[in-house]
Amino acid sequence: MEGPAPAWYLVHCKPRQDERAEEHLVRQGYVCYRPKHCCERVVRGRGQAVVESLFPGYLFIQLAADANWAPLRSTRGVSRVVAFGGMPLRLDNSLIVQLQQRTAAPVKAALEAGDSVRITEGGFAELEAIFVAMDGEQRVLLLLNMLNRQQQISMPLANIVKN
Incomplete structure (x- = not known):
């Protein structure tokens, strides 16, 4: 037994x-x-x-x-x-x-300056952007093309995925 x-x-x-x-x-x-x-x-x-x-x-x-x-x-x-x-x-x-x-979910890949990313949440959800740099430990700086100009924005790292 x-x-x-x-x-x-x-x-x-x-x-x-x-x-x-x-x-x-x-x-x-x-x-x-x-x-x-x-x-x-x-x-x-x-x-x-x-x-x-x-x-x-x-x-x-x-x-x-x-x-x-x-x-x-x-x-x-x-x-x-x-x-x-x-x-x-x-x-x-x-x-x-x-x-x-x-x-067991896939690990988020490290981001390099110039990488193309997609915003997943917030007011800019589903827009494409370019990763510029980290802005602290949990935020990122992105370049977003708005009105034919590139605008720099900061948002939580959790709100983007690498393309």
Whole structure:
């Protein structure tokens, strides 16, 4: 007879060590999931695509209820298993499935000056523009052809897609 079906639990990691914790847990044979997303960061004045943890400081681990939890406490990068009332918090499998589906979306390509983009939201939705530069971490400067003149506008990075 097989033991209880494995379930997902939340692991709290030490500050800025979620990648290290995931690496060490996988090496020990655990099934882990650390959702990641791609975002634009300004590095030395240029916009650069960076892959980061969706939930910094946390990762999900799949364990059977009768599994040995002791090695988790001494794994590098792991702080603790999130628990309430002394019992580890068991997560619904559908939550993990939804996260996996949403984070499997294609990663946004890094933008270079001169790239053609399409505006997806706002008053200029569906118009074509030319990417000029990043304007902070989450905004972009675009050249938009209006009234036979190129106008420079600033908008959220999330409101454009590369053509």
